[in-house]
Amino acid sequence: MSDLARFHNVVNGQPCASTTGRWLASVNPYTGKAWAEVPQCGPDDADAAVQAAWRAFTKGPWATMSATARGKLLRRLADLIARDAEKLAEIEVKDNGKLLAEMSAQVRYVPEWFHYFGGLADKIEGGVIPSDKPDVFNYTKREPLGVVVCITPWNSPLMLLTWKLAPALAAGNTVVIKPSEFTSCSALALMELVKEAGFPDGVINTVTGFGAEVGPTLVENPQVSKVAFTGGDATGAAIYAQAAKHIKHVTLELGGKSPNIVFDDANLDDAVKGAISGIFAASGQTCIAGSRLLVQRSVYEEVSERVVAFASTARLGDPMERTTQVGPITTQPQREKVLGYIDIAKQEGARCLLGGGTPKDPALGEGWFVEPTIFGDVNNSMRIAREEVFGPVLSIIPFEDEDEAVEIANDTIYGLASGVWTKDMRRAFKMADRIRAGTVWVNTYRAVSFLAPFGGYKKSGIGRESGQAAIDEYLQTKCVWINLAEGIPDPFVIR
Structure with a gap:
């Protein structure tokens, strides 16, 4: 027994x-x-x-x-x-x-x-x-x-x-x-x-x-x-x-390969939190993960630096502890898949800004952890930007204007969710119309409700x-x- x-x-x-x-x-x-x-x-x-x-x-x-x-x-x-x-x-x-x-x-x-x-x-x-x-x-x-x-x-x-x-x-x-x-x-x-x-x-x-x-x-x-x-x-x-x-x-x-789009007029404090929530909450293991962070070129460096700084403070640990912010990957095969995609991104020339492997902290024991990982200067043609990783891996992609943001956002086989960060409500409504996804969040991310259709x-x-x-x-x-x-x-x- x-x-x-x-x-x-x-x-x-x-x-x-x-x-x-x-x-x-x-x-x-x-x-x-x-x-x-x-x-x-x-x-x-x-x-x-x-x-x-x-x-x-x-x-x-x-x-x-x-x-x-x-x-x-x-x-x-x-x-x-x-x-x-x-x-x-x-x-x-x-x-x-x-x-x-x-x-x-x-x-x-x-x-x-x-x-x-x-x-x-x-x-x-x-x-x-x-x-x-x-x-x-x-x-x-x-x-x-x-x-x-x-x-x-x-x-x-x-x-x-x-x-x-x-x-x-x-x-x-x-x-x-x-x-x-x-x-x-x-x-x-x-x-x-x-x-x-x-x-x-x-x-x-x-x-x-x-x-x-x-x-x-x-x-x-x-x-x-x-x-x-x-x-x-x-x-x-x-x-x-x-x-x-x-x-x-x-x-x-x-699946999804959701774009989380940050314009230069956005409240950047909120946008950074939205980027973190979109990919590192639940260790990136959500179909709605904002795994592609599209950032307007004029604020690209600033946003990238702030997202990296914020993510670097994330506490990995026992998911039963209320102070833990990032838990392990759910299955061992999925952990290997995530690590495999990290290697592919490096081989394709994406710039690893944070993480990129497994944590070395002995306190994490035998847990199936992957470090919160961020890649910069990602091109939307890279596999890391096109295929669903389903783990704590973020790709940051620059864009010039609304038209290019929409083009990159829609250049995917998926269309589950998306995020738009802007103070311009005219832009918010226009982007919501143009993005081909079942959910568009504006100045928020990962909100769901029993009242709201999802697909x-x-x-x-x-x-x-x-x-x-x-x-x-x-x-x-x-x-x-x-x-x-x-x-x-x-x-x-x-x-």
Whole structure:
């Protein structure tokens, strides 16, 4: 029997291991040691979870539950998450190494999504169509899709799961959750609260393990109507292709190479803080990371020096300590990837202004740390400026004017987020119009809300999460025609 904490999947309301009996270790990125284990599932486990969700959708009490009752369950779950927020945040820190301050803030904010979509559940309305056909009553209904598979990443497990789970449930769907194999524990801990909240069995199910072992069964299963995925664009493209074979709905929130643009009229104190927040918060492990800092040439040297000076004071350390500002990279393979990109940048001729390797502080022990790293004089054609690093690595790129800033900002396969720093509101509105990204922040960065839609342009994804737009991603429209006439017109002619 292992001494590690053990978390179980939940299928049809019952805790369970995998049918193979295998377990998968979760490693604490700060210590480099396993702290917990979750079931390592296979195709049979994935199929069982889908079958449970399908039964709950078609035959269980969920299928006949009123929208108002569904909303009450969501709000009850919100209150339970708020009650256990610190416990859930600590699980996430052990799993992914992000700061306790960051994860606590995220988990404390998560209930807002369940309250919001819980309130929206019974406000989903169809409409009556003013028909041009005589003696016909024509109306629409909004209905759930069916079984939704939610595939979530390792960087913000509970928050990014919630962005999918809350609207999917509010719309009346049932769900199978596939968390990242690196950070499954908080999703499984959440299932205890799902049970306590009173959700019927089978409405929410979990499958843990490697994507290659369970992913195809989940995505290709004919009883799955939609896949909601957050992660890398290569995996997203593979899921999209698999889903297309079976004509499934998808929401894809993928990668980014977001420009954070500083004009010479900006409040430079704020802009520097925004640059730091954009890339070094969460150790750069966010899809919205402002990894390209575009700075107007007239203030390029000043801003570069100030960003380097600020970043050089960042405190690396135990993510459980409130004084720590930069934690480790979540996975060992990701750490190697980040270090590989740093080497590529040096080879391409980018000027390393700060960091560029692993910290030498023995107090950091076996943690998977990478130094906050800044490259100056980066050209937008360099790989470091074009490919998603997903780590604490910033590229500073100079520009002359608005036109060049827009050209550089949009010269990417991605379009998830962006930032603009200026005191000129005319410029702010013009830049917001011209930047091809799903989110434009002006004089701020990394702001998200349950009220505001989030998603990407281009290879950054399909669909929107959060806000009223999100629930539409989990609904389909049925059009109903009722003939009120006594007779039937000519059956050989379209009505």
